[in-house]
Amino acid sequence: MALLEIDNVSKSFGGVAANVEISFAVEAGEILGLIGPNGAGKTSLFNSIAGEVTPDSGEIRLDGQRISGLGPVACAERGIARTFQVVRSFDSMTVLENVMVGAFSRNARPQAAMRAAQETLEFCGLHGKADRPAWSLSPPEKRRLEMARALATQPRILLLDEMLTGLTPTEAQGGVELVRAVQRQGITVIMVEHVMEVVLPLVSRAVVLNLGRVLTIGAPAEIVRNPEVIRAYLGDRYAAD
Protein backbone atom coordinates (compact mmCIF):
# COMPACT_ATOMS: atom_id res chain seq x y z
CA MET A 1 0.00 0.00 0.00
CA ALA A 2 1.20 3.53 -0.76
CA LEU A 3 1.98 5.76 2.24
CA LEU A 4 -0.31 8.58 1.08
CA GLU A 5 -3.25 8.25 -1.29
CA ILE A 6 -4.99 11.23 -2.87
CA ASP A 7 -8.25 9.74 -4.08
CA ASN A 8 -10.43 11.81 -6.42
CA VAL A 9 -10.08 15.03 -4.40
CA SER A 10 -12.04 18.10 -5.50
CA LYS A 11 -12.23 21.51 -3.83
CA SER A 12 -13.88 24.71 -5.04
CA PHE A 13 -13.87 28.19 -3.55
CA GLY A 14 -17.01 29.92 -4.72
CA GLY A 15 -16.89 29.53 -8.48
CA VAL A 16 -13.16 28.69 -8.56
CA ALA A 17 -12.34 25.00 -8.95
CA ALA A 18 -8.96 24.87 -7.16
CA ASN A 19 -8.68 21.04 -7.28
CA VAL A 20 -10.65 18.79 -9.61
CA GLU A 21 -10.75 14.99 -9.21
CA ILE A 22 -7.10 14.71 -8.21
CA SER A 23 -5.75 11.20 -7.71
CA PHE A 24 -2.21 9.98 -7.14
CA ALA A 25 -0.27 7.94 -4.61
CA VAL A 26 2.96 8.74 -2.79
CA GLU A 27 5.35 5.93 -1.88
CA ALA A 28 7.17 5.88 1.46
CA GLY A 29 10.63 7.40 1.19
CA GLU A 30 10.21 9.18 -2.12
CA ILE A 31 10.69 12.85 -2.96
CA LEU A 32 7.72 13.74 -5.13
CA GLY A 33 7.53 16.99 -7.09
CA LEU A 34 4.23 18.87 -7.39
CA ILE A 35 4.53 21.37 -10.22
CA GLY A 36 2.38 23.49 -12.49
CA PRO A 37 1.58 27.10 -13.38
CA ASN A 38 0.43 29.78 -10.92
CA GLY A 39 -3.08 29.02 -9.72
CA ALA A 40 -2.87 25.35 -10.75
CA GLY A 41 -3.99 24.25 -7.28
CA LYS A 42 -0.73 23.13 -5.66
CA THR A 43 -1.06 25.04 -2.39
CA SER A 44 -4.77 24.18 -2.21
CA LEU A 45 -3.89 20.48 -2.36
CA PHE A 46 -1.30 20.95 0.41
CA ASN A 47 -4.01 22.66 2.48
CA SER A 48 -6.22 19.58 2.10
CA ILE A 49 -3.39 17.13 2.88
CA ALA A 50 -2.43 19.11 6.00
CA GLY A 51 -6.06 19.19 7.17
CA GLU A 52 -6.50 22.94 6.95
CA VAL A 53 -9.12 22.56 4.27
CA THR A 54 -11.73 19.81 3.85
CA PRO A 55 -12.16 18.58 0.26
CA ASP A 56 -15.68 18.90 -1.18
CA SER A 57 -15.40 15.30 -2.34
CA GLY A 58 -12.84 12.54 -2.47
CA GLU A 59 -10.56 11.32 0.27
CA ILE A 60 -6.95 11.52 1.42
CA ARG A 61 -5.57 8.45 3.21
CA LEU A 62 -2.39 7.91 5.20
CA ASP A 63 -1.55 4.21 5.61
CA GLY A 64 -5.05 3.44 4.37
CA GLN A 65 -6.73 5.59 7.05
CA ARG A 66 -8.69 8.67 6.04
CA ILE A 67 -7.06 11.92 7.20
CA SER A 68 -8.95 14.42 5.03
CA GLY A 69 -11.38 16.52 7.02
CA LEU A 70 -9.80 15.71 10.40
CA GLY A 71 -8.30 19.18 10.83
CA PRO A 72 -4.68 20.38 11.10
CA VAL A 73 -3.96 19.14 14.64
CA ALA A 74 -5.03 15.56 13.92
CA CYS A 75 -3.13 15.54 10.63
CA ALA A 76 0.01 16.79 12.40
CA GLU A 77 -0.39 14.10 15.06
CA ARG A 78 -0.58 11.46 12.35
CA GLY A 79 2.62 12.74 10.80
CA ILE A 80 1.92 15.46 8.24
CA ALA A 81 4.01 18.65 8.44
CA ARG A 82 4.25 21.53 6.03
CA THR A 83 6.04 24.76 5.30
CA PHE A 84 4.19 27.79 3.98
CA GLN A 85 4.73 29.55 0.67
CA VAL A 86 4.78 32.84 2.60
CA VAL A 87 7.09 32.23 5.57
CA ARG A 88 5.19 32.24 8.87
CA SER A 89 7.68 32.60 11.71
CA PHE A 90 6.87 34.21 15.03
CA ASP A 91 9.04 37.26 14.53
CA SER A 92 9.35 38.44 18.13
CA MET A 93 10.31 34.98 19.41
CA THR A 94 13.80 33.51 19.17
CA VAL A 95 14.74 30.96 16.56
CA LEU A 96 14.83 28.26 19.24
CA GLU A 97 11.39 29.22 20.59
CA ASN A 98 9.94 29.07 17.07
CA VAL A 99 11.16 25.50 16.68
CA MET A 100 9.97 24.59 20.17
CA VAL A 101 6.44 25.42 18.98
CA GLY A 102 6.77 22.42 16.66
CA ALA A 103 8.63 20.28 19.21
CA PHE A 104 5.92 20.71 21.87
CA SER A 105 3.60 18.59 19.72
CA ARG A 106 5.78 15.53 20.58
CA ASN A 107 7.33 16.63 23.89
CA ALA A 108 5.07 17.85 26.67
CA ARG A 109 7.97 18.83 28.94
CA PRO A 110 9.73 22.13 28.10
CA GLN A 111 13.21 20.67 28.70
CA ALA A 112 12.56 17.81 26.28
CA ALA A 113 11.01 20.16 23.71
CA MET A 114 14.05 22.43 23.97
CA ARG A 115 16.48 19.57 23.42
CA ALA A 116 14.50 18.32 20.43
CA ALA A 117 14.37 21.84 18.99
CA GLN A 118 18.13 22.26 19.43
CA GLU A 119 18.77 18.99 17.58
CA THR A 120 16.48 20.06 14.77
CA LEU A 121 18.19 23.45 14.48
CA GLU A 122 21.54 21.72 14.21
CA PHE A 123 20.18 19.42 11.50
CA CYS A 124 18.91 22.47 9.59
CA GLY A 125 22.20 24.36 9.88
CA LEU A 126 20.80 27.03 12.22
CA HIS A 127 22.43 25.99 15.48
CA GLY A 128 24.41 29.22 15.84
CA LYS A 129 21.23 31.29 15.45
CA ALA A 130 19.19 29.72 18.27
CA ASP A 131 19.02 32.84 20.43
CA ARG A 132 18.45 35.38 17.65
CA PRO A 133 14.99 36.88 17.20
CA ALA A 134 13.37 35.26 14.15
CA TRP A 135 12.91 38.62 12.41
CA SER A 136 16.69 39.08 12.22
CA LEU A 137 17.29 36.04 10.00
CA SER A 138 18.18 36.36 6.31
CA PRO A 139 15.59 35.09 3.77
CA PRO A 140 17.32 31.71 3.25
CA GLU A 141 17.66 31.29 7.02
CA LYS A 142 13.95 32.03 7.42
CA ARG A 143 13.20 29.21 4.96
CA ARG A 144 15.37 26.88 7.06
CA LEU A 145 13.57 27.98 10.20
CA GLU A 146 10.23 27.23 8.56
CA MET A 147 11.55 23.77 7.74
CA ALA A 148 12.95 23.27 11.24
CA ARG A 149 9.60 24.10 12.83
CA ALA A 150 7.91 21.54 10.58
CA LEU A 151 10.59 18.88 11.21
CA ALA A 152 10.34 19.37 14.97
CA THR A 153 6.86 17.82 14.82
CA GLN A 154 8.61 14.57 13.73
CA PRO A 155 6.60 14.13 10.53
CA ARG A 156 6.36 11.09 8.31
CA ILE A 157 5.52 13.33 5.36
CA LEU A 158 6.93 16.83 4.84
CA LEU A 159 5.14 19.19 2.45
CA LEU A 160 7.45 21.94 1.15
CA ASP A 161 5.68 24.85 -0.56
CA GLU A 162 8.19 26.80 -2.68
CA MET A 163 10.92 26.53 -0.08
CA LEU A 164 13.63 27.37 -2.62
CA THR A 165 11.84 30.13 -4.53
CA GLY A 166 13.64 33.46 -4.55
CA LEU A 167 16.94 32.04 -3.31
CA THR A 168 20.24 32.45 -5.15
CA PRO A 169 21.56 29.30 -6.89
CA THR A 170 24.05 28.75 -4.04
CA GLU A 171 21.35 29.17 -1.37
CA ALA A 172 19.01 26.87 -3.33
CA GLN A 173 21.78 24.25 -3.52
CA GLY A 174 22.03 24.34 0.28
CA GLY A 175 18.27 23.77 0.42
CA VAL A 176 18.54 20.83 -1.98
CA GLU A 177 21.13 19.20 0.27
CA LEU A 178 18.86 19.71 3.26
CA VAL A 179 15.94 18.04 1.45
CA ARG A 180 18.21 15.08 0.63
CA ALA A 181 19.20 14.86 4.30
CA VAL A 182 15.51 14.84 5.26
CA GLN A 183 14.92 11.95 2.89
CA ARG A 184 17.86 10.04 4.41
CA GLN A 185 16.07 10.35 7.76
CA GLY A 186 13.25 8.30 6.27
CA ILE A 187 10.85 11.20 5.81
CA THR A 188 8.77 11.28 2.64
CA VAL A 189 8.81 14.67 0.90
CA ILE A 190 6.33 16.34 -1.43
CA MET A 191 7.72 19.56 -2.83
CA VAL A 192 6.11 22.37 -4.77
CA GLU A 193 8.74 24.26 -6.71
CA HIS A 194 8.91 26.40 -9.84
CA VAL A 195 12.65 26.21 -10.47
CA MET A 196 12.81 23.12 -12.65
CA GLU A 197 16.61 22.94 -12.73
CA VAL A 198 16.46 22.51 -8.96
CA VAL A 199 13.42 20.30 -8.53
CA LEU A 200 13.74 17.80 -11.37
CA PRO A 201 17.13 16.35 -10.34
CA LEU A 202 15.79 15.91 -6.81
CA VAL A 203 12.51 14.07 -7.36
CA SER A 204 11.76 10.48 -8.32
CA ARG A 205 8.48 11.55 -9.96
CA ALA A 206 6.55 14.73 -10.53
CA VAL A 207 2.81 15.34 -10.57
CA VAL A 208 1.92 18.16 -12.96
CA LEU A 209 -1.22 20.13 -12.11
CA ASN A 210 -2.93 22.48 -14.54
CA LEU A 211 -6.22 24.30 -13.96
CA GLY A 212 -6.80 22.24 -10.82
CA ARG A 213 -6.41 18.87 -12.56
CA VAL A 214 -3.62 16.32 -12.88
CA LEU A 215 -2.12 16.83 -16.32
CA THR A 216 0.35 13.97 -16.00
CA ILE A 217 2.52 12.04 -13.53
CA GLY A 218 5.95 10.74 -14.41
CA ALA A 219 9.69 10.59 -13.97
CA PRO A 220 11.50 13.89 -14.63
CA ALA A 221 12.81 12.67 -18.00
CA GLU A 222 9.23 11.91 -19.11
CA ILE A 223 7.87 15.19 -17.77
CA VAL A 224 10.30 17.39 -19.71
CA ARG A 225 9.46 15.59 -22.96
CA ASN A 226 5.68 15.67 -22.54
CA PRO A 227 4.25 18.09 -25.16
CA GLU A 228 1.22 18.92 -22.98
CA VAL A 229 3.45 19.84 -20.03
CA ILE A 230 5.66 21.97 -22.27
CA ARG A 231 2.60 23.76 -23.64
CA ALA A 232 0.89 24.30 -20.30
CA TYR A 233 3.88 25.08 -18.15
CA LEU A 234 7.48 24.51 -19.08
CA GLY A 235 7.62 26.37 -22.37
CA ASP A 236 10.17 25.60 -25.02
CA ARG A 237 13.21 26.64 -22.98
CA TYR A 238 12.97 23.55 -20.76
CA ALA A 239 12.16 21.14 -23.56
CA ALA A 240 14.64 18.28 -23.82
CA ASP A 241 16.72 18.11 -27.00
Ligand SMILES: Nc1ncnc2c1ncn2[C@@H]1O[C@H](COP(=O)(O)OP(=O)(O)OP(=O)(O)O)[C@@H](O)[C@H]1O
Ligand atom coordinates in the same frame (compact mmCIF):
# COMPACT_ATOMS: atom_id res chain seq x y z
N1 LIG B 1 -9.14 30.17 0.31
C1 LIG B 1 -9.38 30.46 -0.97
N2 LIG B 1 -10.41 31.25 -1.33
C2 LIG B 1 -10.66 31.54 -2.62
N3 LIG B 1 -9.94 31.07 -3.65
C3 LIG B 1 -8.90 30.28 -3.37
C4 LIG B 1 -8.55 29.94 -2.03
N4 LIG B 1 -7.46 29.12 -2.07
C5 LIG B 1 -7.15 28.98 -3.37
N5 LIG B 1 -8.01 29.67 -4.16
C6 LIG B 1 -7.98 29.73 -5.63
O1 LIG B 1 -7.72 28.43 -6.09
C7 LIG B 1 -6.85 28.45 -7.23
C8 LIG B 1 -5.63 27.62 -6.97
O2 LIG B 1 -4.82 28.33 -6.03
P1 LIG B 1 -3.50 27.73 -5.39
O3 LIG B 1 -3.01 28.73 -4.42
O4 LIG B 1 -3.77 26.36 -4.90
O5 LIG B 1 -2.53 27.66 -6.64
P2 LIG B 1 -0.97 27.34 -6.72
O6 LIG B 1 -0.80 26.25 -7.72
O7 LIG B 1 -0.43 27.13 -5.37
O8 LIG B 1 -0.39 28.69 -7.35
P3 LIG B 1 1.01 29.46 -7.09
O9 LIG B 1 2.04 28.75 -7.95
O10 LIG B 1 0.76 30.84 -7.59
O11 LIG B 1 1.31 29.40 -5.63
C9 LIG B 1 -6.56 29.91 -7.51
O12 LIG B 1 -7.46 30.37 -8.50
C10 LIG B 1 -6.83 30.58 -6.17
O13 LIG B 1 -7.21 31.91 -6.33
Ligand SMILES: [Mg+2]
Ligand atom coordinates in the same frame (compact mmCIF):
# COMPACT_ATOMS: atom_id res chain seq x y z
MG1 LIG C 1 0.96 28.05 -4.22
